[in-house]
Amino acid sequence: MKPLRVLIVEDVEDDAVLIVRQLRKGGFDPSFERVETAAAMRAAVAREKWDLVIADYTLPQFNAPAALRVVQELGIDWPFIIVSGSIGEEIAVSAMKAGAHDYMLKENLTRLAPAVERELREAEIRRERREALAQVAESEQRLGAILSQVAVGIVQTTLEGLLRSVNQRFCEMVGRSREEIVGLRAHDLTHPDDLEATTALFDRLGRGERDILIEKRYMRPDGSYVWVNSTVSVVCDREGQPSYAVAVVQDVTDRKRVEEELREAVRARDEFLSIASHELKTPITPLELQLTSVLGLVRERRHVEVPAEKLESKLEMAVRQIDRLTALINNMLDVTRITSGRLTLARRRVDLRECARAVVARSRETLKRSHCQLAIVADEPVVGFWDPIGVETVLSNLLSNAVKFGAGKPIEITIERKGGAGRIVVRDQGIGIAAEEQSRIFQRFERAVPARHYGGFGIGLWAARQIIEAHGGAIVVSSQPGFGSHFTVELPMDGAEAEVGRPAAAMGTSAGGMGADAGSVPNAEEP
Amino acid sequence: MNRGASPRSVAVLVIDDDDDIRATLAEVLQEVGYSVASASHGVEALELLRDVRPSVILLDLNMPVMGGAEFRELQRKDALLSRIPTIVMTAIDRMPDSLEELEAEILAKPFRLPDLLALLEVYLGPATPPA
Numbered sequence: 001m002k003p004l005r006v007l008i009v010e011d012v013e014d015d016a017v018l019i020v021r022q023l024r025k026g027g028f029d030p031s032f033e034r035v036e037t038a039a040a041m042r043a044a045v046a047r048e049k050w051d052l053v054i055a056d057y058t059l060p061q062f063n064a065p066a067a068l069r070v071v072q073e074l075g076i077d078w079p080f081i082i083v084s085g086s087i088g089e090e091i092a093v094s095a096m097k098a099g100a101h102d103y104m105l106k107e108n109l110t111r112l113a114p115a116v117e118r119e120l121r122e123a124e125i126r127r128e129r130r131e132a133l134a135q136v137a138e139s140e141q142r143l144g145a146i147l148s149q150v151a152v153g154i155v156q157t158t159l160e161g162l163l164r165s166v167n168q169r170f171c172e173m174v175g176r177s178r179e180e181i182v183g184l185r186a187h188d189l190t191h192p193d194d195l196e197a198t199t200a201l202f203d204r205l206g207r208g209e210r211d212i213l214i215e216k217r218y219m220r221p222d223g224s225y226v227w228v229n230s231t232v233s234v235v236c237d238r239e240g241q242p243s244y245a246v247a248v249v250q251d252v253t254d255r256k257r258v259e260e261e262l263r264e265a266v267r268a269r270d271e272f273l274s275i276a277s278h279e280l281k282t283p284i285t286p287l288e289l290q291l292t293s294v295l296g297l298v299r300e301r302r303h304v305e306v307p308a309e310k311l312e313s314k315l316e317m318a319v320r321q322i323d324r325l326t327a328l329i330n331n332m333l334d335v336t337r338i339t340s341g342r343l344t345l346a347r348r349r350v351d352l353r354e355c356a357r358a359v360v361a362r363s364r365e366t367l368k369r370s371h372c373q374l375a376i377v378a379d380e381p382v383v384g385f386w387d388p389i390g391v392e393t394v395l396s397n398l399l400s401n402a403v404k405f406g407a408g409k410p411i412e413i414t415i416e417r418k419g420g421a422g423r424i425v426v427r428d429q430g431i432g433i434a435a436e437e438q439s440r441i442f443q444r445f446e447r448a449v450p451a452r453h454y455g456g457f458g459i460g461l462w463a464a465r466q467i468i469e470a471h472g473g474a475i476v477v478s479s480q481p482g483f484g485s486h487f488t489v490e491l492p493m494d495g496a497e498a499e500v501g502r503p504a505a506a507m508g509t510s511a512g513g514m515g516a517d518a519g520s521v522p523n524a525e526e527p
Numbered sequence: 528m529n530r531g532a533s534p535r536s537v538a539v540l541v542i543d544d545d546d547d548i549r550a551t552l553a554e555v556l557q558e559v560g561y562s563v564a565s566a567s568h569g570v571e572a573l574e575l576l577r578d579v580r581p582s583v584i585l586l587d588l589n590m591p592v593m594g595g596a597e598f599r600e601l602q603r604k605d606a607l608l609s610r611i612p613t614i615v616m617t618a619i620d621r622m623p624d625s626l627e628e629l630e631a632e633i634l635a636k637p638f639r640l641p642d643l644l645a646l647l648e649v650y651l652g653p654a655t656p657p658a
Contacts, residue, residue, distance in 0.1 A: 278589070281618035284637035286551035292640035293555045317551060324547075369546060404591075 001029035004116070007044055007078075009055035009067045011036040015106060019054055019083060026113020037061050041070050050078055052116060055100075057084035057091070068099055077126055079119030083109065153228070153249035159242055161186040161202045173228065173251055175220035191217035191225050201232060205245055210234050215252070227256040272335070272459075279328055287321035290314045334393075335459050338466045345387035345470055352415045352422045352491075353378040355388065359395040360413070366400070371408040372428075378415035382422040384493035390467040391491070394475075397460035398426040398487050405485070406430035421473065421490040429484035438477050464489075538651055540581035541565040542572045542598065543616070544590040552585065555640060560654035561647065569593025573601065576608060583650045584613040586631070599629050612650045 004023060010016045016034045023030045033048075035041045036059050044050075053071060055064040064082045071078060082095055082103040092103045101122070102115045147154050153170030157163050166181050174181065174189050181189070190198045194216040201214055212232045217225040229250040237243040294314045297306045337343065356376050360367070367374055395413075402411045409429035416423050433441060442465045461475075468475045472492050479485035538561035541552045546567075553563040564579045566572035568590040584602075588595035595615060602608045615629055618636035626633055634646065648654070 278618045281636050282545055283547070285616075285618075286545075286547040288637045289551045289555050289640050289643075293558065296640075314554075317547065321547065 002027060004028040004030040005048065005051045006030050006032040007041070007048075007050040007053045008032050008034045009036065009041060009053065009059065009062065009064065010034055011056065011059045011062075015056065015083075018106070019109065019112065022109040022112045023116065026116065028113065028116070038066060038070060041067055045070060045074060045076070051120065053078050053080045054083050055080065057082055057087045057095070064095060064100065065098055068095070072099055077123060077130075079116065079123050081112070081115060081119065083112070153247075153251070155186075155247040155249060157186055157245045157247065159202065159205055159234070159245060161198070163189075164244065170249055173226050173249065174218045175222065175224075189218045191219050193217070202245075205232065205234055205242070208234075208242065226251055227253045276328070276332055280325060283321040283324040283328075287318050287325075290318040290321075294318070331459070334463060338463060343466060343470050345390060347385045347387055349383060350386045350388045350391055352382040352384070352391065352424060354381070355391050356395055356413050356415050356424070359392050359399060363396070363399055363403070366403055370403045370406065372403055372406045373410040374413070375410065376413045376415065378413075380417070382415050382417050384422045384491060386422075386471055386491055387467070390471070394464045394467055394489060395424065395426075397464045398424070398489070401460055401487075402426050402428035402430070402485075405432075409484070418490065421492045424489040424491075425486055427484065427486040432481040432483055433477065433479040433485050434481050438479060441477065442475070534578055534580040537562040537564045537579055537581045538654075539563050539583050539585055539647065540572065540575070540579065540611075541585045542567075542569065542590070542595070543585070543587035544568055545587070548587070556647075559644060561651065569595065569598030569601070572598060581611060583647060584611055585634075586613055586615050588615060588617045588619065596629060599631060603630070614646060 001024075006020070006023065008016045008019060010019070013034065016032065020030050020032055033044050035044050038061075041062070053067065055067045057064045064084070068080055071080065079102075080100045082092070082100050083106055084103070085106055095103060101119045104111050104115065148168040150167070150169060153173050154167040155163060155170055156165045163181055163184050163186060166178060168178075171178055171181065176189075186202075187195055187198055197214055197216055201212055204212055210233060214230050214232070215227065216230060217227050219225050229252045230247045232245055232247045234242045235244050235246055294311060297311060297314075300306060353376070356378065360374060360376060399411070399413070406428040407430040411429075412425075412427045414423075414425040414427070416425075442461050465475050468489055468491065473490050475487060475489045477485055477487050539552075539556055541549055541556075541563060542565070543549050543552070544567050549565045549567065553565055556563045564575060564581060566575050570593045572584075573593075586595045586598065595617075599613065599615070602611070602613065612632070613629075614632040614634050615626070616634045616636050616638070617626070619626075632646065634643065644654070
């Protein structure tokens with residue numbers, strides 16, 4: 001005997017007993033409550049969980065459709081069977097349509113037990129389906145939450161590349177709303193240079209490849225683009241046929257930018273090494289020739305007299321090449337030191353006028369060969385707390401550029417006090433610098449002139465700027481091609497005093513050692 | 528090119544912007560008996576070539592005002608100058624294709640004195656050391 005809890009909506013006690021008896025006959029062990037008003041029914045429904053409702057169609061204060069509404073309003077899905085006197089087919093049909101599960105006449109209840117059995121089964125099936133749907137809905141919701149939260153873009157496309165659904169992160173990546181994206185082809189969002197790769201990707205998917213990794217760019221509406229790493233997989237249907245594609249899309253723009261910077265750094269280094277090797281070879285040529293020549297002469301001495309002055313001048317020339325090489329190597333070390341952030345200033349009391357005189361004195365030989373007349377305009381000492389080696393390096397680099405590009409014309413160095421700063425102006429009347437090159441010349445390994453026609457590492461102005469900026473100062477250039485350039489440096493005097501006496505390593509190794517061409521100043525010409 | 532009536536003959540014209548290289552080459556070549564003229568860039572060399580007729584040109588590539596490649600181009604367009612054998616001296620580490628276009632002998636810097644002399648002898652014959 002199967003236990004059964006029945007709520008009977010019936011005003012006639014005997015009829016209810018009849019129903020119970022019929023159920024018992026059908027193999028159930030029913031317990032029941034009989035209600036005959038809406039209020040009583042609501043109370044019964046609220047109090048207990050019933051397996052089944054059996055309702056008379058018409059009661060003095062209640063009826064079957066109203067009873068049905070009571071359970072429906074509460075969202076309850078119990079089997080609801082109408083057992084009634086004759087009510088006519090039309091009413092019966094409309095009751096069934098309203099949601100009653102079966103209808104039978106009181107006069108013929110033999111169908112009741114089987115109907116109950118069937119309806120309980122169906123109610124069970126309905127309950128299971130409801131639970132399954134609820135589970136699916138819940139897992140979909142959970143999945144949706146995950147998809148919208150993850151830090152990668154997730155895209156579902158057709159095998160032809162039509163975008164079907166995308167998550168929030170993907171929308172953010174490509175800078176468009178979901179509504180804009182869905183319905184487009186992947187190609188529509190792709191950078192023009194990556195269209196071919198995208199077409200190739202879907203061709204491969206079409207040929208049955210499963211997991212494909214590509215790197216590509218998506219365009220944003222503002223014309224910018226995002227570099228992504230996209231892992232595309234094919235999802236198959238139950239028959240194993242490819243059905244659609246899912247791409248997991250990762251924003252790698254930052255990584256790409258770093259890679260690009262690294263490539264650029266490597267390129268700059270290679271360029272530097274190439275220039276350095278060229279520059280280092282130049283002094284070796286006369287060194288080699290002079291020493292070989294001396295060797296030849298010394299061997300000859302066994303047979304002929306060789307004047308000592310001749311040997312002396314050759315060896316002097318050889319030694320000068322070694323000086324040039326040493327200066328070049330120091331330049332390379334200075335670049336390394338500045339680049340690796342080891343630029344520390346050893347500030348002390350420095351007179352710019354004296355610095356300028358010292359640098360000019362050291363450059364006397366170069367100046368003589370260049371035929372440039374040099375004037376220092378300095379009415380008074382300009383004293384501040386700066387790194388003397390740094391300041392001399394700046395002066396030396398500016399002077400050597402003025403000589404190099406000065407076309408043999410006069411050069412003027414002005415030292416003056418300007419507000420709270422010491423000011424250095426180096427003016428030449430040489431080839432000048434085109435406007436578009438003027439911002440570039442302070443970069444490392446850059447120079448305004450094409451190719452390597454002017455020798456040097458192309459770091460002189462860059463190094464000067466690093467040193468000046470470390471002092472809190474600034475350097476600007478003003479130039480007109482064909483009429484020369486003037487470089488203006490300002491080094492603030494104030495605020496530096498506190499730092500005096502700070503135990504800092506001097507930044508330069510060689511005096512004036514950071515010159516772009518400390519050892520190899522190409523001159524204008526010899527008579 | 529408008530030249531003087533009787534150009535002075537020299538064995539070698541050195542065109543290089545590096546003072547020390549120019550001076551050293553002049554010195555060592557004169558020591559073995561070659562007469563030498565020198566210029567520090569292409570424009571200066573073209574001027575000099577109005578008065579001086581070298582048997583061989585030793586040409587640097589990277590020079591201000593006018594570099595070796597441009598000089599070579601102008602030289603080859605000139606009927607008389609194009610006949611002067613030219614040796615390009617360069618410290619460029621790799622040999623770019625553009626060097627081939629110069630259609631000249633290439634001598635990589637730094638070079639050994641005997642190698643230079645051997646090369647010059649091909650064009651000039653043995654040098655006659657000064658008395």
